[in-house]
Amino acid sequence: MKKALIFSLNIIALNMTYGQKMSADGQTAPIAAQKNHELKIHNHSRNDPYYWLNQREDQEVLDYLNAENTYLDNVMAPISDFKEQLFEEMKSRIKEQDESVPYLDGNYYYYSKYVQGGEYPVYCRKKGSLDAKEEIILDGNEMAKDQSYFNIGGFEVSDNEQILAFGVDTVSRRNYVLGFKNLQTGEILADKIELTEGGSYAWAADNKTIFYIIRDQQTLLGDRVYRHVLGTKPEADVLVYHEKDNQFYMGLGRTKSKKYIAIYSGQNGVSTEFQLLNASEPSGSFKTFFPREKGLEYFIDHYKDNFLIRTNYQNAPNYQLMEVSEQKQGDLKNWKTLIAHRADVFLEGMEVFKNHLVIQERKDGLMHIRIIDQKEKKEHYLNFGEPAYDTYVSVNPNFETNILRFGYTSLTTPNSTFDYNMDTREKVLKKEQEILGGFNKSNYKSERFFVTARDGAKVPVSLVYHKNTKIDGSAPLLQYAYGSYGASMDATFSSTRLSLLDRGFVYAITHIRGGQEMGRQWYEDGKMFKKINTFNDFVDCSRYLTEKKYANPKKLFAMGGSAGGLLMGAVINQAPELYEGVVAAVPFVDVVTTMLDESIPLTTGEFEEWGNPKNEDSYKYMLSYSPYDNVEHKKYPNLLVTTGLHDSQVQYWEPAKWVAKLRQYKTDKNLLLLHTNMTAGHGGASGRFSALKDTALMYSFILDLSTK
Structure with missing residues (x-):
């Protein structure tokens, strides 16, 4: 009887209709003031009348953004109940009291959980056994009280398992405050370091020295690595590395062997470089693993007395796996190929164990997991049996084990966590995400x-x-x-x-x-x-x-966000007639102006992705597709555009300017709506339920249009 009821509910849902429709009738859309602003380069001039919108603190700008929000609310008012229904529907599928599968790291099992009604995760651990007493490491719900935005940007536990380093962002600009907690006493230490790169923290083996990255506040790129000793003042911290090329992104961490602290500098698709320091010598100097060369990318992990290197060296664009002994990596002649380059297989990642090597490979668009027995020199692949899926190597901190923790999901299968015995090939499902409300994947x-x-x-x-x-x-x-x-x-x-x-x-x-x-x-x-x-x-x-x-x-819809929002802007300039409605979330649409302004965060790091418009050939090519620059007097689809006032990746004024220009140019009567989250950034609302409201907004927009 229960199965029959679930099935009938699905049929009802398929045929559901709902009340009134969105309408701009009787509503006055905000019209942004036009203030001529000439932009000239390469003997070419552009007038940008909405350039003035880039002043985040200006009251006229804030008034305009709030007016757009009010306009959206008014237009969507007839379906506000439906939007709320969608939100409750999505929320009802989530198991509110839930926890992740614990993993063993050192002497503790670590996991996170959600409590009933909680917006944020609670991070926990148990010593020695899953039956041991639970220790709460960080309670996101307690920490987020009185915060309109909250995010924990990763944490690291010292080698003696007593001190926790963690980052917190309460603005959504991805500037994390690094704090410390004594896990034995529960005391929050006085040490506090601002403007750090979230998640890029690395402890030395002495349990009192930690390395972290500071972000440049103009570019918002991490560019300096400092050494901090607990109990000392942050202003006395020692600068140990400065990345002077502002086209490189940075990262920081420990190798799985725990022997080395590694600083990563990389320019996507162009070049990488690692600096290494023995974790037992925190006051020593970082040494370059191999100096950067344009066109050479490499990624490393440490194994026994060797380094494993995933690299495009020797004309291997899909990467090959190489090996080199410690202290000999400086000469490429010492790099030995373990897995050769293949034109039809992309070597995407690796996980190192004492007796096994796990390779993540992508072929024909699908991810595969390859297991190599390093003692027997035998190998095999995991079999997943669905036409479209995703699989990934999960958290595997234990070097000695023969058990691989991996994740699997597909368009019909909720996220699942498995433990796989790499010797016996036994696969054990530890958890499949529970979807409430009668979900049945066979439907x-x-x-x-x-x-x-x-x-x-x-x-x-x-x-x-x-x-x-x-x-x-x-x-x-x-x-x-x-x-x-x-x-x-x-x-x-x-x-x-x-x-x-x-x-x-x-x-x-x-x-x-x-x-x-x-x-x-x-x-x-x-x-x-x-x-x-x-x-x-x-x-x-x-x-x-x-x-x-x-x-x-007549009912084709499109959606993309960030660089995918650029995609949305470009395709509706190219073929607007194809789409009934489009959702462009935090869209990167003012390509040329942004990439010409190196004072805008992240611009310089993007030159190898889009080009540098200070070069005339790049300027002309980027100008040919930049959505903002190619708005024309023609009909456009119904559009919902979203942004966040504190967005650090795509500044809010790009979508705001785009919407203002579209209002000026478009010749149709279709909807054009802009929603600015005035308290969030690139990722939208931070809580697990609050984020659903953003999705409900987008889906209600699309679903309403689909019934017209």
Whole structure:
């Protein structure tokens, strides 16, 4: 009887209708003032009448953003109840009292949990046994009291397991305050260091010295590594490394062996460099593993007396795995190949154990896990058996074990944690994310296929839909993609997405160029002077999805965020007629102006992704696709644009200017809505339930339009 009830509820959901529709009738859209501002370079002039919106503290700017928020609220007022219904629906699928699978690190089992009604995780540990008394390391709910935004940016436990280092951001600018806690007494130590890079903390072996990264407040790039000794004043901390090239990003951590502290400097797709320090010699000097060279990328881990190196050295764009003994890494002739480069397989990562080596490989757009027995020299792959999925190596701090902890998810399978015996090949499911409300994965179908783009490239597409949804050209479809920085958008599960699928939507992820799904060349073919491929791929997939009747051509929707928001801006300039509605979240749309202004955070680190417009050829190419610069007098789809006032990645004024210009130029009567979160940044609201309100806003916008 219960199964029958669940099934009938799904059918009801598929045919659900809801009240009044969004309407701009009778509402007056905000009109931003135009103030001429000439931008001139390469003997070319542009007038930017909305340039003035880049003053975050200016009252006129704040008034405009608030007016846009009010306008959105008024237009969406008729469906406010439906939006709230969606929020409650999404929230009801979440098991409020939940915890992660514990992992053993040293003498303690570590895990996180959520309590009933809690917005933030509580981090815990137990000594020696899961039956031992629980110790609360950090209580996110207590720490977040009276904060409009809150995020814990990683933590590290000292080698003696007594002192916790942790970062906290309460503004959403990703400037973390580094604090310390005595885990034996519960005391918060007086040591406090501001403006650090969250999660980039590394303890020395003496249990009192810690290394951290400070961020430059103009570029918001971490550029300086300091050494701090507990009990001393932060202003006396010693600068141990300064990254002087502002095109490089930085990271900091310990090798899995715990022997070395490593400073990482990298320019994505161009060059990397590591500095190493023996963790038992904290007052020593960092030494370069191998000096940076343009075109040479490498990533390292330490194993016994050797380093394992994942690198593109010797013309290996998909990377090869090499090995070198300690103290001999400075000469490339000493690097020995363990796994050779393969043109059809991208070597994405590795995990080192005493007797096993685990390799993460990507082939034909899918992730594979390869197990190599280092004693027997035998190997095998894990088998997953679904057409579209994602798998990843999880937390594995124990070097001695033969058990691999890995995660698995697909478009129909909630996130699952497994322990895998690499000797016996026994796989044990430790936990599958519980989805409340009668979820049954058998009610959903997943497909994967390739679309031939206009230049012949084969673009993978992963999609999912409810088994009762007819693939006959009548279904609404939401198409999602990212397509930048080599970031692969894998086919993962989403409980919030069920609110679309249960209402008859098809959901498609298009794995366009600019990501790395099909190997390194897939990324190279979607950046710099080949960026247009990213946009073409998305449009070509849109056309295919309607031609093959996965989507009703009058109910095709698109969504992307950040660099994916740039994608949204570019495709609606190229083919606005294809889409009924588009959601552009925190979109990077003012490409040329931003990349010309090195005072804007993160700009310099992006030159190798987009180009440097101070070079005329780059300027002209970027200008040809920059969404803000290519707004025209024509019809555009219904648009919902979101941003955060404190966004450190894409400054709020980019989407604000874009919306203002679209209002000036567009010739249609379609909706154009801007929502600015006045207390958050790039990632939106910080709490697990608060974040659902952002999703409910986007989905209610799309679902309402799909019924017109």
